[in-house]
Amino acid sequence: MSRAAEDEAEPGPGAGWPLWEVFVRPRRGLAHTHAGSVHAPDAELALRNARDLFTRRGEGVSLWVVPAAAVTASSPDERDPFFRPTADKPYRHPTFYEVPEGVRHL
């Protein structure tokens, strides 16, 4: 990532702590969702920093922290090949089908 190069170029007192993506489960029954990011030198501190920053008002019951560098993301350039082909398959959606008048629970 570009960050690593910058850190090497500028080894001042601020340089160093990598970035972690933070995911919070707001309450039981819901999935973890991306909340933001924190800097931390290791996973333990990342978890604690995330707890302190993102759950000050009781916003969560569980946390994940993931090194930002470990996430592989699709590219905006690939948006069309990745996502457009699904747009022309309306038969995957229930609204595609006509149901005779009066038929219920279908």
Next chain:
Amino acid sequence: MSDEATGTAGTAGGTAGGTADATATGPRGAAGTAGTAGDAPPGTRETALALGDDALILSHRLAEWAGSAPVLEEEVALANLALDLLGQARALLSLAGDEDALAFRRDARAFRNVRLVELPNGDFAHTMVRQLFFSAWQRPLFARLAERPGPFAAIAAAAGPEIAYHLDHAVTWTLRLGDGTAESHARAARAVAALWRHTGELFEPVPGLDWLDPAALRADWTAHVTGTLRAATLPVPGEPPPPGAPFTGGGRRGLHTEAFGRLLAEMQHLHRSHPGAAW
């Protein structure tokens, strides 16, 4: 003793003396509703002042870090510790009287906190080692209080998870400072050496808690602290000074440090400048 604890400020003594006055300005923190001192067992007030003053003064010191923490994430963390402790202090002091009268209108000699919590912050290592020593003591103490029916059970139970997190935070940083760089190791070792003499006071009898076995508390504390220091590659100075060792304690009797007078001068100045005002 209890006369002395009502302080030298006449009005404060009056308010803070017998009547518990947990008003609308009372605690909103961890403890929920506080009981009243009127129907409480004897010694409740003494205990509430000792434990409440510990929490109040340590909270004050931690909050002094605001704007000066070593990294922004730690600004948030230190403020969390300060807020938790302030919530505990408000609940505990409300058992002894009006929280503001007790905090802002007692003179230094009427405060019952251990000296450990009033010492100036020093560097970040000093603050974290102090937190380790204090939280490792507070945790087993509050666990015992939570199990014992009485005026402190609810407050101690609510504070339990807070204290566990404070201890976790202090351990996390003690390990990183002790086993980090040569400089951080040296600073952490200096903090341990400087603070050690103040740990003996933690195991003097807490006023009003006759049933508490200081030796057992001390065993819990020693196991936790020495384990952490060793893992952090820091030297363990040996046994804490025994209770009553010369010049190592006295906070529970109102004998504080010079720095404490300045702390109170700052903390109480505004409140005392406007007698009778509401805030």
Next chain:
Amino acid sequence: MNARAETEHAGDGTRDHTANDTAGHAAAFERTIAADERIEPRDWMPDAYRATLVRQIAQHAHSEIIGMQPEADWITRAPSLRRKAILIAKVQDEAGHGLYLYGAAETLGTSRDELLDKLHAGRHKYSSIFNYPTLTWADVGAIGWLVDGAAITNQVPLCRCSYGPYARAMVRICKEESFHQRQGYELLHTLAHGTSAQRAMAQDAVDRWWWPSLMMFGPPDDASPRTEQSMAWRIKRHTNDELRQRFVDICVPQAEALGLTLPDPELRWNEERGHWDFGPVDWAEFRAVLAGEGPCNEERVSRRRRAHAEGAWVREAASAYAAKHPRGGAAPHVPTAPTVGAGAS
């Protein structure tokens, strides 16, 4: 797509494109803006759009963390334990907001370290309001009511900013900041209804903070060259003068409810406009503070610089520890407290 791992924070989409692509990408960018949809970090965006955002978000983040100082100064003197708890929580929120915003700026490919270095070197600005001193306890109330009030007026439209991460950070911040304004108003209300000394303290604070608060909206529209482009990009939704007027209109009745006056003899209701008319802002003062001549510019930045420098050994220690213990775990025999949070589940 290149092989390296990427998240939002890679944020360097421009470098992946050849000149031939640019026209198509620019058209896609314009379409997204026109449809009032959000630009996301790895989308192509014009260099000037990126630069504008980095500058604005960084300035906003810096304002949050510099803004901690004038209020933190009163934590140790707060006159009741309730007020003390509120103030600690508020100053803490400001650190948190700074962190959200630096995080948003980082998605544009600029590291937090880099932004902080620029702040510390005096090459980045922050809101000039924080170069004024907090002289009395009532200033804490005036900052909450007026400064946070002005900030919220500015920030609410930013929740719909065209850049996704900034808009999301603003949603979180606005939600948290509403308590900041209320606590300030409540504090002033208590003083205004207290002793005569307290009342005088409250009026004095409002007198000192009113005009600087109006300056927070920035120069008047005819002297704000960037506004037009920012509005075209839907970074900004309203002009400086619109927001300033909105703020004045909100504050006048609130001041009345406090029983305090605003220090502007020209303040009067304009039936025709449906707004409050107000007197001229002293833009010479604004420019002087902006140029570094305010009462506290030097001490705010140097305190920030000192905290950062004095924390270097702590940050280095944690990095060294992480290198020695690559799994991030404590040695197995350490009696740690219960693990916080839960791992993957």
